[in-house]
Amino acid sequence: MEKRIFEKTDGIRAKVGEEPLVPKTVQRLGGAISKFFNNGKIIIGRDTRESGEWISQELEKGMSEAGATILEAGTVPTPVVALLVKTDESANGGIMITASHNPATDNGIKVFHSGGDKLMDSEELEIENIFFSDWPPADAAISEPVAPLEDVTFRYSSELRKFLGNEDLSEYQAYVDSAAGSTYDFINKVSSSFGVQFDEIGPNPTGENINTNCGALYPEKLSEIMRQNPVDLGVAFDGDGDRIVLVDDLGRIWDGDHIVAMIATYLKSQENLPNNTVVLTEYSNLGAIQYLEQNGIRVEKVENGDKAVARKCQEVGAVLGGEFSGHIIFTTWLSSSDGIMIAFFTLLIVKRTGKKLSELWPAYENLPSKQWGINVREKLPLSEVPGWQAELDRQTDFLGTDGRIFVRYSGTEKKLRILVDATDATKMNQVGDILSSIIEKEIGQ
Numbered sequence: 340m341e342k343r344i345f346e347k348t349d350g351i352r353a354k355v356g357e358e359p360l361v362p363k364t365v366q367r368l369g370g371a372i373s374k375f376f377n378n379g380k381i382i383i384g385r386d387t388r389e390s391g392e393w394i395s396q397e398l399e400k401g402m403s404e405a406g407a408t409i410l411e412a413g414t415v416p417t418p419v420v421a422l423l424v425k426t427d428e429s430a431n432g433g434i435m436i437t438a439s440h441n442p443a444t445d446n447g448i449k450v451f452h453s454g455g456d457k458l459m460d461s462e463e464l465e466i467e468n469i470f471f472s473d474w475p476p477a478d479a480a481i482s483e484p485v486a487p488l489e490d491v492t493f494r495y496s497s498e499l500r501k502f503l504g505n506e507d508l509s510e511y512q513a514y515v516d517s518a519a520g521s522t523y524d525f526i527n528k529v530s531s532s533f534g535v536q537f538d539e540i541g542p543n544p545t546g547e548n549i550n551t552n553c554g555a556l557y558p559e560k561l562s563e564i565m566r567q568n569p570v571d572l573g574v575a576f577d578g579d580g581d582r583i584v585l586v587d588d589l590g591r592i593w594d595g596d597h598i599v600a601m602i603a604t605y606l607k608s609q610e611n612l613p614n615n616t617v618v619l620t621e622y623s624n625l626g627a628i629q630y631l632e633q634n635g636i637r638v639e640k641v642e643n644g645d646k647a648v649a650r651k652c653q654e655v656g657a658v659l660g661g662e663f664s665g666h667i668i669f670t671t672w673l674s675s676s677d678g679i680m681i682a683f684f685t686l687l688i689v690k691r692t693g694k695k696l697s698e699l700w701p702a703y704e705n706l707p708s709k710q711w712g713i714n715v716r717e718k719l720p721l722s723e724v725p726g727w728q729a730e731l732d733r734q735t736d737f738l739g740t741d742g743r744i745f746v747r748y749s750g751t752e753k754k755l756r757i758l759v760d761a762t763d764a765t766k767m768n769q770v771g772d773i774l775s776s777i778i779e780k781e782i783g784q
Contacts, residue, residue: 344368344470345463349644352438352447355390360446362397369401371470372434372450375462378406379431382423382488384415386437386521386579389546390446394436398448399485410488416521416580417449418677419495423488425455425673426498437521437579440556440664443547456674457646492528499680500532502672508686509534512570514586515682516541516561518554520578526679533683537574540564549578555665555678558584558592566590571689572696574682581645582665583678585685587696596627598681599661600701602669603636605688606659612636618651618660618668620644621745625760630703642747649674706742707764711757711775714784718748718755724781734770742766744774753784 344359345351351368353360359368373381381402385391391414399409410430412420417435424433432452438445450458450466458466513530515537517523523544526537540561541553550556555577565573565586573586585593593601599617606612616637619628628638639655641647645668648660652670661667666676669684689696721727735744742761749756757774761767 340464342460342463342467344467345460349439349457349646350447350449350463352441352445354444355388355446360390360394362393365394365397365448366401367470368448368466369398369403370405370474371401371466372398372432373402373405373407374469374474375466376407376431376452380408380410380427380429382410382412382420382427382430382433384412384417384420384433384435384521386417386435387414387519387523387544387546387549388436388438388443388446388578390443391436394446394448398434398436403485409485411485412488412491414521414525415491416525416576416677416679418581418673418675418679419491419525420449421451421455421457421673421675421677422495422498423491424451424453426494435579439579440518440550440554440577440582442551443549451675454674456649459646492525496529496532499529499683502680503683503687506687506690507534508683508690511535511572511686511689513537513572513574513682513686514540514561514564514570515573516554516558516575517544517580518550518556518576518578519544519548520550520554520576520580522576522580522679525580526682529679530683533686535686537682538570554578555582555584558586561586562590562592572682572686574678576678577665580678581676583667583681584665585682585696587700589697591697591700593700594705595661595663595665595667596623596705597701598665598667598685599659600627600631600703601699602667602681602684602688603631603659604634604701605692605699607634607636613658614656616655616657618648618655618657620648620662621747622663622758624663624705624708625743626703626706627701630701645676706760706762707767708758708760709767709771711759711771712749713755713757713775713778715748715753715755715778715782716784717782718753719782721746724778726781727777730774730777734774738766738770742770744770746774755782 569588645666
């Protein structure tokens with residue numbers, strides 16, 4: 340069954356003021372989520388978007404009328420909500436109001452169940468079934484009050500210190516670009532317990548400037564500052580703090596593949612990488628995959644999304660996985676990505692190895708990579724597109740071990756995406772152009 344409200348990969352996301360992010364729908368969603376969690380205790384947080392306040396109020400109204408007990412965490416990063424739900428045995432679920440790396444004109448809703456895991460597709464469908472049913476009955480429950488959740492920063496910091504071994508990191512300096520998002524200020528409240536200061540180089544949040552030319556999507560400013568006045572670590576988050584990009588003391592920008600490769604090789608050196616396996620997505624660069632395999636690390640791949648990465652980690656007994664974009668999963672901490680934890684874990688690796696971050700750079704270069712996006716009239720099964728399979732087989736043989744092809748329909752648009760990596764850029768372009776031309780001819784708009 341196709342989802343009608345939740346997206347394919349991660350919760351709900353839309354333009355503010357358009358369905359489903361309109362007051363009446365959001366309020367009803369709150370009631371449906373409450374019923375899904377048996378009207379239990381639900382922790383709710385939001386990022387710095389101006390729209391987050393009214394969305395929170397409407398969700399809370401719907402949940403409260405259904406009989407849920409609601410605890411407000413306030414403006415916090417997404418992984419904080421996940422951790423609070425995981426560590427509070429009385430919590431039935433959690434909600435984060437965010438559109439992650441999207442602009443302030445968008446917002447969204449991520450839902451976590453009691454273990455801190457994001458909902459599975461079947462669970463999101465269950466909420467939708469409740470939403471579209473005849474609920475609520477005429478005798479809806481009496482509204483429950485909404486209460487603030489106390490000591491949020493302390494709870495997160497305490498768990499993080501326990502996880503990282505109470506290390507003193509006071510000898511290190513760091514810059515941070517919080518994308519005018521929910522890690523702004525929060526990271527220094529956490530870092531004070533480790534003795535390290537993160538100097539903010541990004542803009543103050545205004546409610547309207549989240550992810551605007553700053554943060555993980557735009558790490559160039561941070562890179563320039565690191566080149567001019569290097570410190571031990573540069574960190575760029577996205578608006579809700581679940582995505583991270585690193586910048587080292589030479590000003591090099593580390594994408595998610597490089598971060599996973601660095602952590603994986605460190606853990607393997609400590610004999611602490613279960614099954615010598617990591618999980619990446621099909622969008623990870625072929626150069627990263629080859630580097631890991633050359634270092635004796637097996638790479639399992641999933642199509643896309645940090646939920647899929649987490650589930651594959653559980654399936655194959657891996658603790659580490661990630662996406663090129665900077666979502667890094669460390670399953671012994673959380674089953675969803677946490678940029679803050681990765682920032683501190685990186686400093687911990689720097690301390691334990693006695694090396695600068697630049698000296699930990701995985702020794703590979705990204706291979707030429709390009710993505711073609713072709714608008715289509717319909718998402719016809721590719722096996723039914725005339726000439727497609729024969730040409731795909733031909734181009735796959737042409738690239739051999741010097742490249743790879745990944746093809747998928749967009750989960751939200753009528754679009755086919757063709758990704759080609761190759762050791763030779765000319766071959767890469769040739770293969771992509773040939774394959775995209777078939778799609779354009781047969782089913783293109």
